[in-house]
Amino acid sequence: MARKKIALVTGGYSGEAAISYKSAITVANNLDISQFDVYKIDIAKDGWWYLPDEQSRIAVNKADFSITLSDESVHFDAILMCIHGTPGEDGKLQGYFDLLGLPYTSCDAATSALTFNKRYTVAVAAFSGVKVAKSVHVFKHSPISPEAVLEQLQLPVFVKPNNGGSSIGMSKVTEASELQAALDKAFLEDNQLLVEEFIAGREFTIGVFKSKGVITAMPITEIITEEAFFNYEAKYQGKSQEITPAQLDDATRLAIENAAKKVYEVLNCRGVVRIDFIVNSSNGLPYMLEVNTVPGQSAASIIPQQVKAMGWNLPDFYAALIEEALTTIA
Ligand SMILES: Nc1ncnc2c1ncn2[C@@H]1O[C@H](COP(=O)(O)OP(=O)(O)O)[C@@H](O)[C@H]1O
Ligand SMILES: [Mg+2]
Missing domain, CATH: 3.30.1490.20 (ATP-grasp fold, A domain)
Incomplete structure (x- = not known):
């Protein structure tokens, strides 16, 4: 079978671009090159660029998201979304790829736009019966x-x-x-x-993904932070501890997994998302905080830890996400 041409889309226009580049390194290092030809594309404020190596960049043709190399024109089979923040996590690029008929690994345009708005996310989650803060x-x-x-x-x-x-x-x-x-x-x-x-209690985050029609909740991670909450310093400067799999009694673990799968279903998610919860210490129930539709994939990020705790390797995981995208016609 011919190798699929995959655009690994990274960068973005927000302050989260720096994290997106780190995520793209992990993903690029863990894509099975016997199945995929990988092209790293930087979506930057000064243009959209194919990065063949560290020194050069080639402008992407925005009319059809193709690239022109000296000897060929490359059209992609699928897009692997690796941008945190706008325009890759909020539905804007998703809408563009829908217009071009290009499959991508993340949630669709409507779900991405909705989940980028924390208030609309908790409103829809609450509709499905999942607890959220007032x-x-x-x-x-x-x-x-x-x-x-x-x-x-x-x-x-x-x-x-x-x-x-x-x-x-x-x-x-x-x-x-x-x-x-x-x-x-x-x-x-x-x-x-x-x-x-404010919901007082233990904090958890859980990856959820769909493959071959089955929604899977990944092993849960507990977040323990020295800061007042899981803030920027805790997230990116090591001032927190992440424990995967979290030490939980079966009932609480099941309650978080079921809430996470319900949220994935009600929001019609695609690909891997990561959902934050606090288990309210006053009633023991999981309260959903937010849904991240393009969760971090850097070497230190939570999803790669959960993939390993699930007993999978990263190349199989990313291949499953690409396969799912290829079978989804937008
Ligand atoms: N209602 C809440 N009650 C208690 N802690 C909260 C609440 N909302 C957010 N937090 C804390 O703030 C952190 C960041 O909030 P979150 O909504 O996940 O935003 P983001 O991760 O996008 O910055 C959470 O991980 C949690 O530690
Ligand atoms: Mg969060």
């Missing part, structure tokens, strides 16, 4: 006073940019007098915010 959605164009927010929510609350990633601009607020400053800080990152009641 929250208020705040827009810059319609300012709301801290008092009005606290009429609807109990302290402590968590303030976060609605579309952000990597925990930038977030705060935990324990005193009413701190809320305005937290809103102002988060508005520096986004035009809409989510104010949520």
Whole structure:
């Protein structure tokens, strides 16, 4: 069988680009070259580039996402999505690839756009019966006073940019007098915010993927952080411990797995996603925080750890994601 031509799409326009490049290195090193010809494509603000090696770059033809090499024109069989943040995790590139009829490994355009909005994600998840924190959605164009927010929510609350990633601009607020400053800080990152009641309890994150029609929940990871929450320093500067598989009683493990699979199903996800939960210490139930539709794949990232804990190797895992994309006509 001829090898499939795979575009490994990395970079992106947000601050998460640096992490996307690291993810792409792991993925590139773990793609089975007997099955796939891999082309690394950098989606950067100054253009879209095929990177044949460290020194050169060749512009991508945006009309059909092809590349022209000296002796041939390359059209891809599938796109392996490895961009965290816009435009690869929020539905924009997904819509473009849909228009071109090119299959890709991530969730479709609608699901990517919806899950990039944390408030809409928890709203849909709650519809499926999964627990979520009580929250208020705040827009810059319609300012709301801290008092009005606290009429609807109990302290402590968590303030976060609605579309952000990597925990930038977030705060935990324990005193009413701190809320305005937290809103102002988060508005520096986004035009809409989510104010949520703080859920006290153990924090977990779980990968979920679909292969050959079967939705699989991966081994759960517990996040233990020295910081006040799983913030940027905890995520990327080693100030947290990640334990895979998490030490859990069977009932709690099953409750998290079932909630994760339900969220994957209700949101019609595709590929591998990673869903964050807090098990509320007051009632023992998992509360969903958010869905990451292009989770990190760097050597230190959680999904590669969960793949190993599942007893799989990365080349088989990435091949399964590509196979699933190839069988999905957008
Ligand atoms: N409602 C909440 N209650 C308690 N902790 C929260 C809440 N929302 C977020 N957190 C903490 O903040 C971290 C980041 O929030 P999250 O919604 O996962 O955003 P992101 O990972 O995109 O920055 C979580 O991992 C968790 O530690
Ligand atoms: Mg998160």
